[in-house]
Amino acid sequence: MNTRDHISEQMHKTLKRHWGYDNFRPGQEAIIRSVIDGRDTLALMPTGGGKSICFQVPAMAMEGVCIVITPLISLMKDQVMHLKKIGIAAATIFSGMHHNEIEIAYNQAAFGMLKFLYVSPERLLTNEFIEALKKMKVSLLAVDESHCISQWGYDFRPPYLKIAEIRQYIPNTLVMALTATATPKVVDDIQFRLGFKEKNVFQTSYERKNVTYNVIHEADKYGLMYRLLKKMEHGSGIVYVRSRKRTKVIADWLQSTGISASFYHAGLDTKTRDYRQQMWMEGKIKVIVATNAFGMGIDKPDVRLVLHLDLPDSLEAYFQEAGRAGRDLLPSEAFLLVADTDIKKLIDSLQSSYPELDKIKTIYNALGNYLQIPIGAGENQEYNFNINEFAQYYNFSLLEVYNSINLIEREGYIVTSEALQTPTKIHITASREDLYRFQIEYKEYDTLIKYMLRNLPGVLSDFVNIREETIFQKTGLPIDKIERQLKNLDKLNFLTYIPRSDKPKIQYLTERLDTKHFHLSKEVYNDRKNDAEKRIQAVIDFVNNDKECRSMQLLRYFGEDIKRRCGECDVCSSKNKKTLTQDEYQEISEIIINELKENESNIYDIIEILKTYREEKVITSIKWMLDNNIIKQDEEGILTINS
Numbered sequence: 001m002n003t004r005d006h007i008s009e010q011m012h013k014t015l016k017r018h019w020g021y022d023n024f025r026p027g028q029e030a031i032i033r034s035v036i037d038g039r040d041t042l043a044l045m046p047t048g049g050g051k052s053i054c055f056q057v058p059a060m061a062m063e064g065v066c067i068v069i070t071p072l073i074s075l076m077k078d079q080v081m082h083l084k085k086i087g088i089a090a091a092t093i094f095s096g097m098h099h100n101e102i103e104i105a106y107n108q109a110a111f112g113m114l115k116f117l118y119v120s121p122e123r124l125l126t127n128e129f130i131e132a133l134k135k136m137k138v139s140l141l142a143v144d145e146s147h148c149i150s151q152w153g154y155d156f157r158p159p160y161l162k163i164a165e166i167r168q169y170i171p172n173t174l175v176m177a178l179t180a181t182a183t184p185k186v187v188d189d190i191q192f193r194l195g196f197k198e199k200n201v202f203q204t205s206y207e208r209k210n211v212t213y214n215v216i217h218e219a220d221k222y223g224l225m226y227r228l229l230k231k232m233e234h235g236s237g238i239v240y241v242r243s244r245k246r247t248k249v250i251a252d253w254l255q256s257t258g259i260s261a262s263f264y265h266a267g268l269d270t271k272t273r274d275y276r277q278q279m280w281m282e283g284k285i286k287v288i289v290a291t292n293a294f295g296m297g298i299d300k301p302d303v304r305l306v307l308h309l310d311l312p313d314s315l316e317a318y319f320q321e322a323g324r325a326g327r328d329l330l331p332s333e334a335f336l337l338v339a340d341t342d343i344k345k346l347i348d349s350l351q352s353s354y355p356e357l358d359k360i361k362t363i364y365n366a367l368g369n370y371l372q373i374p375i376g377a378g379e380n381q382e383y384n385f386n387i388n389e390f391a392q393y394y395n396f397s398l399l400e401v402y403n404s405i406n407l408i409e410r411e412g413y414i415v416t417s418e419a420l421q422t423p424t425k426i427h428i429t430a431s432r433e434d435l436y437r438f439q440i441e442y443k444e445y446d447t448l449i450k451y452m453l454r455n456l457p458g459v460l461s462d463f464v465n466i467r468e469e470t471i472f473q474k475t476g477l478p479i480d481k482i483e484r485q486l487k488n489l490d491k492l493n494f495l496t497y498i499p500r501s502d503k504p505k506i507q508y509l510t511e512r513l514d515t516k517h518f519h520l521s522k523e524v525y526n527d528r529k530n531d532a533e534k535r536i537q538a539v540i541d542f543v544n545n546d547k548e549c550r551s552m553q554l555l556r557y558f559g560e561d562i563k564r565r566c567g568e569c570d571v572c573s574s575k576n577k578k579t580l581t582q583d584e585y586q587e588i589s590e591i592i593i594n595e596l597k598e599n600e601s602n603i604y605d606i607i608e609i610l611k612t613y614r615e616e617k618v619i620t621s622i623k624w625m626l627d628n629n630i631i632k633q634d635e636e637g638i639l640t641i642n643s
Contacts, residue, residue: 008033014060015053018086025050027204032058035140035176040196042146042177042187044203046323051178052079055142058176059116060088064139065109068118069163071145076118083116093129094120098498100427101463106132121148121159122415122509124166126380133166138173141166143194146177147316150189151523152531153182154316158412158524159509164195180323181206181316184559206319206558210326212568213550214335215543221309221337222253228305228335229259229287235304235332236280239289240321242310242349250309251289260286266293292317301328308336311346314535315542315557338543350536353403354529361515363404364413366394368512378508385416385506405506411524415507423500426486427463428452430494438494447475448485463498546571547627563630580620588613588621592631593641602637 011032015021024032027043028050034041035058045051059066070076073094083090091105091114109117110132117136123129141163147153149160167175175194182190191199218224229237239254239261241247247263254261262276262285279285281300288294292312306325312318318336326332355363368375370390371383387405391398408414428435432453439446451471456464468479477485483499490497542553549565549572556562565572567582592606601609603622610618622639625631632642 010061011036011057014057018060018088019053024053027202028054028057031202034200034202035174036061038174039200040175040191040194040198042179042191042196042201044179044182044187044201044206046180046204046206046208051144051180054178055140055176056083056116059140059142062139064137065112065114066116066140066142067136067138068116068142068144069121069124069160070118071121071148071157071160073120076120080116080118088116089114090116090118092118093123094118098425098463098496100496101425101498102128104427104462106135110135112137121157121162122507124159124162130166130169133169138170141170141173141175143175143177145179146190146194147179147182147186149177149193150182150186151528152189153186154314154535156410156528158410159415161193161412164193167195181319181558183316183557187559203560205562206555206560207551207562208323208326209566210329210331211322212331212333212566213322213554214333214570215338215546215550216335216570217338217543219339221339222250224335224337225250225307225309226254226257226259228307228333229254232305235302236283236285236300237287237305237307238294238303238321238324239287239307239309240294240312241289241291244291246309247289247291251287254287254289260284262288264288264290264294266291292321298324299327300324302330303327304330304332306332306334308334311336311338311342311539311543313346313349313532313539315538315554316535318539319554319558336543343540343543346536346539350529350532352399353532354407354525355400355404357520357525359400360404360407360520361518363396363401364408364513364518365515366390366396367405367408367506370394371506373508373512375514376511379511380508382505382507385504387504407520407524410528411520413508413510413513413518415509416504423465424468424486425463425465425498426452426456426459426495428459428495432460435494438492445485445489447477448482451475463496546574549628552628563628565624565628575620575624580617584613584617585621585624588618589625589630592621592625592639596631596639596641600638600640602639606639 008029011029012023015024027045031041031043031054035055043051043054045054055066055068068076068079076092076094080090080092089108091108093102093105105114105117106128108114119129143149143163145155148155148157149163150156167173175196177190177194179190187201188199191201216224225239239250241250244265244267247265251261251263262279264273264276268276276285276288277294277298280288303325306322308318308321312321322334325334367390368378370393371378371385373381387401388398390396391401405414405416409416430438435449435453439449448471451474452459455474456466458464468482471477471482472479486495486497489495538557545553550569551566552562565585567585572582588610591610595601595606595609603619606622607615607618622631626633629642631639633639
């Protein structure tokens, strides 16, 4: 067996052993082989295409720990939980964790006890991380959602820029970047910013043959939404809107019509969001009405319908959200509903997304005062932060505050986190002997200590999650007493106690600056504003183009030149109504292309060659091919293939 065959065999064995799959999905094996061959690699795969496997399989074959950088904490935690479940050692590090938890994870990575260490990007250039990194043997640096590193991407995040800087500490470590959506410009920028030794891109087609994209110009959006959802006999649906308030209004309206629905947005507490997401995932709620907060990490196979009632900010965001449909590869539909005033609203929203620079500076200064951070202090410090209370306290517009903080974050001064319910965690740091002596002396702690030692495996060596409600059910101890005893044991240094938290936070990445030293760079403000204008124009062009297949429009935006129309979208359906079926078009177009490869011809020549077909069908096919730049016609009427 040659080396290449041997590697392939080992890859398949690893896939089967840990993940239970017999075969890789299209494109996965080539990407994995590129990494194993020692090349920096960028993988572009559609949502639900199996990106994680592409770095997890090669990392299992390599010596050392794979560092995975991802912006979504909930997804990070889910992946780590799954890896542990299948017997692979993994840990997470993100903002808001207790320093003892972080230290344990670093030590485990340094001593070779982990295969995967998931890290949020804002942690990368902390002194603690760099010092820990120097002690690790790193096999692979995997950068998920890598479009976030590009200022030309729709979801640029300044902390991602730090990834390239850590490569100096691990110069011989390969980088693997992964993303589901990136334009050709962003693809080049990702590789540049991550310091690829050579360009190396693997791209599986963005085409989703089972998903039909439709743009419908409709004043009565509620009526059309109702009819579309009512027609959906099986599976589930998502309705996307831009306003948190509208999610509830629409969900309530759907409920009043007899359609099972709930709403979801980032302003809800984590417990509520998790509950509603779970109810929808389990099929107990048919439709979820959501803002774009309902996005990354959502993977439900049977989403039959995705509706956008408002125009998205970019085609990247639209493609990601519409791409939640049809993960099970069964026929599914995405509808973008457009009213006459929607384009103006989209343009206005862009203007409000970029407040005047003086206003941003004022809000930055007020933020420091509100959090009581002196000038020159605050670096790497984390603070609880309620944006509504802050805006109300200073009588700022909430929208101005939100967008200003977003831009301040993009400059790299701060990083914000959504309210993320972190469960209570404990780590017993005392010896069993010390605990035993304490139990004898203080009998009221006996029940709790016995429960922890008997029911929490690993609590003596690492942090474990606990639920106070479970301890109450098992022991009968009141929850307030459990919390009080844990707090006391922490004070006595018998354990480290991290109470659960459900508060949004803001972390300063630099010291607080005075207003004269605070600035936003041209890249963050002017260049990004110009780029945002281009993305919005692309959305406007998309909704107004009723001549070209929707799928072809989207694919071309992402640099994929597909000449085959989908045959199902609103544009194609309109053309199909002219008595031309998809099969007929395919037959006729193939004959036309073959003819034009051999001879110069005009429309009349083509009609004569295709006289077995009705003339109007031939003319419709020619017009369609001209509209979609498959063929072209010169001033003398001669048709040629558009190369």
